Amino acid sequence: xxxxxxxxxxxxxxxxxxxxxxxxxxxxxxxxxxxxxxxxxxxxxxxxxxxxxxxxxxxxxxxxxxxxxxxxxxxxxxxxxxxxxxxxxxxxxxxxxxxxxxxxxxxxxxxxxxxxxxxxxxxxxxxxxxxxxxxxxxxxxxxxxxxxxxxxxxxxxxxxxxxxxxxxxxxxxxxxxxxxxxxxxxxxxxxxxxxxxxxxxxxxxxxxxxxxxxxxxxxxxxxxxxxxxxxxxxxxxxxxxxxxxxxxxxxxxxxxxxxxxxxxxxxxxxxxxxxxxxxxxxxxxxxxxxxxxxxxxxxxxxxxxxxxxxxxxxxxxxxxxxxxxxxxxxxxxxxxxxxxxxxxxxxxxxxxxxxxxxxxxxxxxxxxxxxxxxxxxxxxxxxxxxxxxxxxxxxxxxxxxxxxxxxxxxxxxxxxxxxxxxxxxxxxxx
Numbered sequence: 556x557x558x559x560x561x562x563x564x565x566x567x568x569x570x571x572x573x574x575x576x577x578x579x580x581x582x583x584x585x586x587x588x589x590x591x592x593x594x595x596x597x598x599x600x601x602x603x604x605x606x607x608x609x610x611x612x613x614x615x616x617x618x619x620x621x622x623x624x625x626x627x628x629x630x631x632x633x634x635x636x637x638x639x640x641x642x643x644x645x646x647x648x649x650x651x652x653x654x655x656x657x658x659x660x661x662x663x664x665x666x667x668x669x670x671x672x673x674x675x676x677x678x679x680x681x682x683x684x685x686x687x688x689x690x691x692x693x694x695x696x697x698x699x700x701x702x703x704x705x706x707x708x709x710x711x712x713x714x715x716x717x718x719x720x721x722x723x724x725x726x727x728x729x730x731x732x733x734x735x736x737x738x739x740x741x742x743x744x745x746x747x748x749x750x751x752x753x754x755x756x757x758x759x760x761x762x763x764x765x766x767x768x769x770x771x772x773x774x775x776x777x778x779x780x781x782x783x784x785x786x787x788x789x790x791x792x793x794x795x796x797x798x799x800x801x802x803x804x805x806x807x808x809x810x811x812x813x814x815x816x817x818x819x820x821x822x823x824x825x826x827x828x829x830x831x832x833x834x835x836x837x838x839x840x841x842x843x844x845x846x847x848x849x850x851x852x853x854x855x856x857x858x859x860x861x862x863x864x865x866x867x868x869x870x871x872x873x874x875x876x877x878x879x880x881x882x883x884x885x886x887x888x889x890x891x892x893x894x895x896x897x898x899x900x901x902x903x904x905x906x907x908x909x910x911x912x913x914x915x916x917x918x919x920x921x922x923x924x925x926x927x928x929x930x931x932x933x934x935x936x937x938x939x940x941x942x943x944x945x946x947x948x949x950x951x952x953x954x955x956x957x958x959x960x961x962x963x964x965x966x967x968x969x970x971x972x973x974x975x976x977x978x979x980x981x982x983x984x985x
Contacts, residue, residue: 561626561658563666563678564597565618568608570676571601575667577677585629592635595723600625603717620710622666623651623684637724644708644732651685651707652699659687659697708733720925722795725957754926755933755961760907760919764927767903776852782895784849785868788823789896789924790931791842793950796893796924798825799868801886807867809859812838812846825951836949868892896924933961 562581565571585593600621607614627647628634634643660683668679688695711729718724756764768786771779789799799807811824813835821843827833838846847857855865866886887895900919908916932950935941936958947958 561622561630561682561684563682564622564625565601565604566667566676568605568611568614570667571605575676575678589633590629590635592637593629596625596636599718599721599723600714603714616706617710617714618666619684620707621714623707624711624714626684636718639728640726641728641731641735644711644728648704648708648732651704654685654697658683659685661687661689661694705733708736720923722797722925725952726960754929756919756922756926756930757915758934758938759912760903760915761930761934763903763907763915763919764900767906768899771899771902780849780852781868782899784845785892786896786899786927787842787845789927791839792823792825792836793928793931793946794825795928796889800889800892801866802889806886808863809850809855809865809867810861810863811867812859813861814858832951832953834948834951837945893924896927929961932958936961 562578564578564582566573566575582593582597604614604618604621607617624647625636627650628636628639631650632643632646660681664681665679666682667676669676685697687697708729712727712733715724715727715729719727764786768779768783772783785799788794789796797805801807805826812821813824814821821838822835823838824835825833850857850859853865853869859865868887870887900922904916904919907919928950932946935946936943943955943958943962946961947955950958952958
């Protein structure tokens, strides 16, 4: 059948989760021949769009923008979305400001149409991603207004924020572009006015997180000994939720803690995942002590052997369904671990709120397990003083530039560090 030059990827709200055979074939072909992450990105985009189901106007705007952006990534630039940076967002903006004439439509059409006889739905060959205007039957030059441009990039920024939360990427290039663009003074389109520091818990907030989970571990060890170890592990090793949870093809085990008998150094090994390359993270004495405490609670030896297959984060009761149905000696999945950490954060937010820190509590409730990874990285660089190159390797960042984004200083810190500067540090030495 005839397909449009740009294939609509996402059907209306009622049909998006059903999928479309023609679209699925198109995405599969891309994954097999050009871009190995096309299927994964499409799945994540579908999940994100479905979360907008309660606001039809948002849904329509978001799906149109995602279709146009993914068309540019897949068909024009030939890039996986994880490879997009601020420079590429700039190139995409240029493309949207000067699209090919054949992709500009001048009237509204549905993105998908339904065959009356078979009931099958298919991409509408009359749909085009860009909208032009006509006056007295004559086409006007295509113009993308500043308002429309800001909206397009703001939608992409929201999408990249979602991808970061799902451990697909480490940065938000759309927000980076906005922050450096002529629109940066417009706070409506900024995620945060203080160097995007919302990605990490503050020292005060993190202190409440630790105090809360340690208190729960003492009061309800059967429920929260694993919570205590889990949070310490994610924070110390900068782990993504996909790296500490059971998922298709992966179930973390104790033997991922590896010991070098010659140096005495312990490390935690993470195999390659959708979130990044394989890596081994050097672990602190504090985390090693936490591992010993956790293993003693599980009635295991203090240290794991090189071949130990014991699950890392154990269930408290047998799984009710899925591949681990009936098993108690199995790891928690991504959803269960998210929920467990969310409860800890909520408890800590309630505690900090009772102590009068209202704004801290409000901000904490907007953060999640992914922000614990960012907190570990941020604290190691800015508080513990670890070299950027060491943190880069442990975090699995491909570029030191990504790690450098975690360097944060407040106005007060900058003022204090400037107080004792001198013109000649050796003045007075004879």
